[in-house]
Amino acid sequence: HQHTGHSHARHKRQLVTASQLRDSYDFVVVGAGTSGLTVADRLSEAFPAKTVLVIEYGDLEYAPGAFEPPTLWEGTDYLAGSWEFFTQPSPVMNNKTAYVMVGKTVGGSSAVNGQFLDRGSQYDYNAWEDVYGKGGQGSNIKWNWKGLHQHFKKSVKFTKPSAADAEKYGYTWDVDAAYGGNTPIYASFPPFQWGDQKIFMSAYQELGLKTQKECAGGDKEGVCWVPTTAHPVTMKRSHSGLGHYSLVEGTRSNYDLLVKHQVTRVVYPPSPKAPKKNGKYHQPPLVEVKDVSSCSRLNITVKAEVIISAGAFNTPAILQRSGIGPRSFLKSANIPLVIDSPGVGANLQDHGGSPVTWNFNVPFDSSISPLPADVSDANATYYELAKSQIDQTPAQGPYTLGMGNSAVYVSLPHAAPTTYKNFVSKLRSLASPSSASILASYLPAGEDYASNAAMLAGYQSQLLTLAELFSNPEAPSTESPFASTSHPGHGPVSFAFLLHPLSRGTVHLNESDPLGQPILDYRAGSNPLDFSQHIAHLRYLRQLGSTPTFKKYAAVETSPGADVQTDEELIEYIKNSIVLSFQHPCCTAAMMPRDKGGVVGRDLKVHGAENLGGGLRVADMSIAPLLVGSHTSATAYAIGEKAADIIIKEWSTGKN
Numbered sequence: 001h002q003h004t005g006h007s008h009a010r011h012k013r014q015l016v017t018a019s020q021l022r023d024s025y026d027f028v029v030v031g032a033g034t035s036g037l038t039v040a041d042r043l044s045e046a047f048p049a050k051t052v053l054v055i056e057y058g059d060l061e062y063a064p065g066a067f068e069p070p071t072l073w074e075g076t077d078y079l080a081g082s083w084e085f086f087t088q089p090s091p092v093m094n095n096k097t098a099y100v101m102v103g104k105t106v107g108g109s110s111a112v113n114g115q116f117l118d119r120g121s122q123y124d125y126n127a128w129e130d131v132y133g134k135g136g137q138g139s140n141i142k143w144n145w146k147g148l149h150q151h152f153k154k155s156v157k158f159t160k161p162s163a164a165d166a167e168k169y170g171y172t173w174d175v176d177a178a179y180g181g182n183t184p185i186y187a188s189f190p191p192f193q194w195g196d197q198k199i200f201m202s203a204y205q206e207l208g209l210k211t212q213k214e215c216a217g218g219d220k221e222g223v224c225w226v227p228t229t230a231h232p233v234t235m236k237r238s239h240s241g242l243g244h245y246s247l248v249e250g251t252r253s254n255y256d257l258l259v260k261h262q263v264t265r266v267v268y269p270p271s272p273k274a275p276k277k278n279g280k281y282h283q284p285p286l287v288e289v290k291d292v293s294s295c296s297r298l299n300i301t302v303k304a305e306v307i308i309s310a311g312a313f314n315t316p317a318i319l320q321r322s323g324i325g326p327r328s329f330l331k332s333a334n335i336p337l338v339i340d341s342p343g344v345g346a347n348l349q350d351h352g353g354s355p356v357t358w359n360f361n362v363p364f365d366s367s368i369s370p371l372p373a374d375v376s377d378a379n380a381t382y383y384e385l386a387k388s389q390i391d392q393t394p395a396q397g398p399y400t401l402g403m404g405n406s407a408v409y410v411s412l413p414h415a416a417p418t419t420y421k422n423f424v425s426k427l428r429s430l431a432s433p434s435s436a437s438i439l440a441s442y443l444p445a446g447e448d449y450a451s452n453a454a455m456l457a458g459y460q461s462q463l464l465t466l467a468e469l470f471s472n473p474e475a476p477s478t479e480s481p482f483a484s485t486s487h488p489g490h491g492p493v494s495f496a497f498l499l500h501p502l503s504r505g506t507v508h509l510n511e512s513d514p515l516g517q518p519i520l521d522y523r524a525g526s527n528p529l530d531f532s533q534h535i536a537h538l539r540y541l542r543q544l545g546s547t548p549t550f551k552k553y554a555a556v557e558t559s560p561g562a563d564v565q566t567d568e569e570l571i572e573y574i575k576n577s578i579v580l581s582f583q584h585p586c587c588t589a590a591m592m593p594r595d596k597g598g599v600v601g602r603d604l605k606v607h608g609a610e611n612l613g614g615g616l617r618v619a620d621m622s623i624a625p626l627l628v629g630s631h632t633s634a635t636a637y638a639i640g641e642k643a644a645d646i647i648i649k650e651w652s653t654g655k656n
């Protein structure tokens with residue numbers, strides 16, 4: 001593998017078997033994923049005298065990515081290193097089910113994702129802070145854009161494209177605004193774009209969208225170039241398993257990795273015995289682990305902290321198995337209650353949206369080349385050339401592309417200038433105390449959610465914060481990614497997905513198989529205002545059809561299609577066509593105050609654990625209170641960086 005470059009034999013062990021485990025560890029990180037390996041790398045670097053163990057369910061295989069080479073998704077090989085989830089049907093969406101993949105390998109989802117490395121706008125992260133509110137524990141820790149910017153910068157190393165490529169494709173960037181870090185998680189622009197990329201680019205510009213020079217610097221409303229997570233020379237996937245594990249493998253005698261082991265739960269000893277520190281006992285829980293193949297179990301003793309970084313579905317599952325979760329659900333699952341925390345597995349959000357498709361009736365001229373059809377259809381010569389180009393140094397050709405490098409992000413005031421105010425006022429009134437019973441009816445029924453005062457207060461607070469965001473012309477509410485207009489046999493396809501869904505789903509253990517995949521209920525459309533958003537975004541996207549560029553190619557809209565015009569018709573269309581997951585699940589152990597149904601505080605410590613012995617945090621996409629207006633890996637890396645910073649500060653000053 002191109003990044004490792006050094007022999008393992010010279011160095012001390014790092015990948016350990018169960019029998020090689022030490023008697024105890026200072027830090028245990030659960031899950032070798034995007035955030036988890038970032039945390040483990042930073043802790044083992046900062047504290048050479050403290051031991052760090054990462055426990056990972058999957059294997060150290062550098063999973064062939066779903067998108068590597070991205071245009072060659074053949075067979076099922078791309079599923080190596082992933083779980084596939086099928087959610088419960090969403091009744092409002094004609095019982096549609098979401099299909100969601102999750103990384104199960106060293107590197108987590110960063111090893112299997114689409115390599116599209118964008119960040120949310122500054123308003124997305126400022127919303128996290130607004131939802132939390134003022135004061136309370138850890139109020140010196142800032143999770144707003146200003147407080148996270150340094151972590152975003154540190155988390156990746158950006159490399160400029162060649163001058164020739166920048167000129168050819170029109171790539172733009174601004175290192176000062178967005179980058180400057182040196183971590184070997186690479187953000188690069190590929191030396192290739194499909195010939196028709198510029199068609200969408202010009203059509204969106206004709207709609208009046210501004211072109212942002214740099215979309216990772218806090219402002220991204222408009223047309224954006226987005227880098228790929230790939231090594232700048234080989235253009236092979238860069239992910240946390242390489243950048244935060246392989247590159248330091250064997251160089252740190254305090255950093256161990258145990259693979260093919262499932263963390264089943266964490267267990268607090270019945271009564272704390274460790275000496276009091278700052279008036280509190282500090283005794284982290286034991287970590288209970290199961291060998292995935294032999295099913296044998298072992299317990300790992302932890303001295304400083306357990307950091308759970310198992311991702312938005314498995315983090316709440318581990319907490320629930322540990323008795324940390326919604327009281328009445330745990331009772332029905334026969335799990336003794338340890339901490340009553342209804343937010344564990346609640347607040348599930350993901351990006352979903354419907355497509356708009358067209359047929360171009362005027363063919364492209366020969367300057368619009370090459371096209372995806374050239375590799376996937378009968379052009380054997382181009383296909384062979386493309387396959388050889390990826391192995392050149394530096395790599396060239398279509399297989400250097402991730403899922404694409406361009407997208408538009410549009411705010412509601414720009415997408416729906418005449419209707420957005422009405423939408424925002426409906427949202428505000430829904431969040432007001434007088435509408436509490438209506439709002440509660442949009443949450444899952446029962447005492448864990450709809451009739452739980454904290455959960456309702458948290459939801460109200462989220463909607464008020466989002467009402468501000470939706471009124472802001474610089475805060476995108478929809479994304480439309482575009483890679484190529486001409487997949488063989490089809491015309492152009494574009495999606496409008498909701499960046500800030502209002503419906504909330506759940507993750508629950510499967511009561512008959514608690515160690516198996518948890519049960520996901522997306523509850524898409526359960527807040528009916530989501531349909532108003534979808535409609536506004538689709539109406540906006542359809543306007544592409546009347547741009548000079550689309551007219552030049554005699555574009556005819558094939559879906560929703562000319563006969564779908566009224567709100568009612570669009571709602572039916574959405575129910576039938578929506579893709580419920582763009583693979584960005586989050587928010588299931590949200591960072592919010594406990595009286596808003598939050599699971600962790602700003603210091604990422606699990607609420608309620610301080611009375612049991614402390615030493616328990618969460619650091620991954622599940623801590624986001626609100627989904628951000630971007631694909632989620634860059635945010636997961638930044639969460640890992642910030643979590644590490646918080647933990648390192650505490651253990652350096654002894655204030656834990």
Ligand SMILES: Cc1cc2nc3c(=O)[nH]c(=O)nc-3n(C[C@H](O)[C@H](O)[C@H](O)COP(=O)(O)OP(=O)(O)OC[C@H]3O[C@@H](n4cnc5c(N)ncnc54)[C@H](O)[C@@H]3O)c2cc1C
Binds near residue numbers: 030035058261619633
């Ligand atoms: C197919 C796909 C495409 C995507 N495309 C993009 C994209 O193009 N751009 C983008 O920015 N984002 C994309 N994403 C999303 C992004 O990659 C994720 O949001 C992000 O990587 C999640 O990071 P995480 O740290 O929260 O969890 P993960 O990276 O998923 O890490 C969790 C880790 O915990 C391990 N684990 C789980 N349970 C246990 C257990 N009980 N014991 C031990 N280990 C456990 C898992 O095996 C995994 O390695 C995509 C995701 C997928 C799946």
